Amino acid sequence: MRVPQWLVKREVLIRDEEEADPRFGKPPEQRTVEELLELGVVNLDKPVGPSSHEVVAWIKRMLGFEKVAHGGTLEPPVGGGETPRSRGYCL
């Protein structure tokens, strides 16, 4: 049976070697909080009830961010009221 992406064992194939130029860019862990907030992700435990869309709007308003989006929701709550978890990207 096909293996899901997150279970695939990977090995690295090398084409060429090169030193990173220290004058440009920086490793993700060295980013300042400002830089992190400019392009970061939040694994958000969405409360039951409000839609992901609503939650995104709240985050925008509460934190004053310009761009917030989400990537991962399910159908809108029907009947028994289901609880999908969504994740948010704040850009």
Added chain:
Amino acid sequence: MRLHGDVDDERLMEVIKEFEGPIYQRPPLRSAVKRAVRIRRIYKIEVLEREGRNVLLRVWCEAGTYMRKLCHDIGEVLGVGAHMQELRRTRVGSFSEDKHLATLHDLVDAYYFWREEGIEDYIRKVVLPVEYAVRHLPKVVIRDSAVDAICHGAYLAVPGILRVESPIKVGDTVAIFTLKGELVAIGRAKMRSEQMVSAMRGIAVETKHVIMRPGTYPPMWRGTRKAAG
């Protein structure tokens, strides 16, 4: 899953087992996609708990599998009928219910701690670098000199590649990284990983989403003309 009739454990397990592997599903009436029968893979179904007609299942499935439909279909095969009572997404791509899972309260608190008191620890725990979102994708690491071109939407050509994670098949979604481990873009592979390291020329990855801001790295791709002038 809520069963509409009584079924013994053995029969239940037997039917659930049948649903592992590829299954046919037609999206429900109220759905965002075209209602054509399609195939989705169920990697595994685990029965976590059972209390009479209530059954708690953990399902590992392919994106686009309808859980409501799955419950309904299991009920049909059992002959008693069933429906989905509650649903929680426990993982999607690289996101799971791990230590990074945060509530809205966590997020707002962490933000204010940082904003008002300059405490960084909390916000750093909640807001993760974008790279976290593509942990599950195979990586293609490129030369610093190729970065800005990709930021401007260019496709990744073979000479710009330093190393790749194998296996990559044609059509796979891959993440393009710098040597420093920064995410540049997400794209679709036009070659297999072996070809990416052996080919002399050609397009290796079609850039789909640019993540890094152009200008982060110098625009070497403009060539000597600009450097001279």
